[in-house]
Amino acid sequence: MLELQKVSLEIQGDKGFEILKNINLKFYEKKIYVVTGPNGGGKSSLAKIIMGVYNPTSGQILLDEQDITSMSITERARMGIGYAFQSPPRFKGIKVRELLKMAASHNPEKVNICDLLYDVGLCAQDYLNRDVDASLSGGEMKRIEIATVLARNLKIAVFDEPEAGIDLWSFQKLAETFRNIHMKYDTTIILISHQERIMELADEIIIMSSGMVSAQSERDIILAGIMNNDSCACSTKCVKGVGQSAECVG
């Protein structure tokens, strides 16, 4: 289990401000969590603090009861925490086959890289010998990145907007991929997303807003709340919501 206890993150600057405020969260094994919420709410910062890109200003992070708060990205990666980037990096001179083999190097006998490519909706025959460079489209690169994360058989896998750059036709396949991982592995999956169809995969949904957890509950409860919410998201006092600003009085 991954646990965040009273985690806060302040970015130093002219007038340092708190990006994350007193976050208390528990992520259990074999569950899918979707972190959602308005732009700037703190979702990616939460992912980065789990990864070790940022270190909290205060609070603690525990993985299976071990304090990992001050561990580096590399140490956390060794302990089984992995992250898929919004815009995956490209590696000059490396083939898809080599990239996946490297990712699976801790458990090569367990991982079939052709199955992995199939799981992310790519045909092994067409892609194994492709270079991991600019010749791959954004969506193809994203899927290969997801395959590398799967290959690592992680304890905690964080995906930041996995749907970004993936066409509507392949979206269903992506959702199936996460369902399959959920069934096949004990990995805790944390998905950062605004997409309702990604939220539908969740066991639990966490809403981040203004650097705080503003709601956390089972998927159906949160989704019902979002669907029934006809209140206005603007900062002024408004009875009918954004887009009907004639009603705004603030």
Ligand SMILES: Nc1ncnc2c1ncn2[C@@H]1O[C@H](COP(=O)(O)OP(=O)(O)OP(=O)(O)O)[C@@H](O)[C@H]1O
């Ligand atoms: N390194 C940084 N320096 C200064 N401000 C930062 C830094 N990282 C994040 N922020 C600010 O912290 C807030 C939260 O950012 P974050 O990227 O976590 O939001 P988000 O919920 O992922 O947003 P989005 O949905 O737009 O991706 C934003 O106001 C952002 O500008």
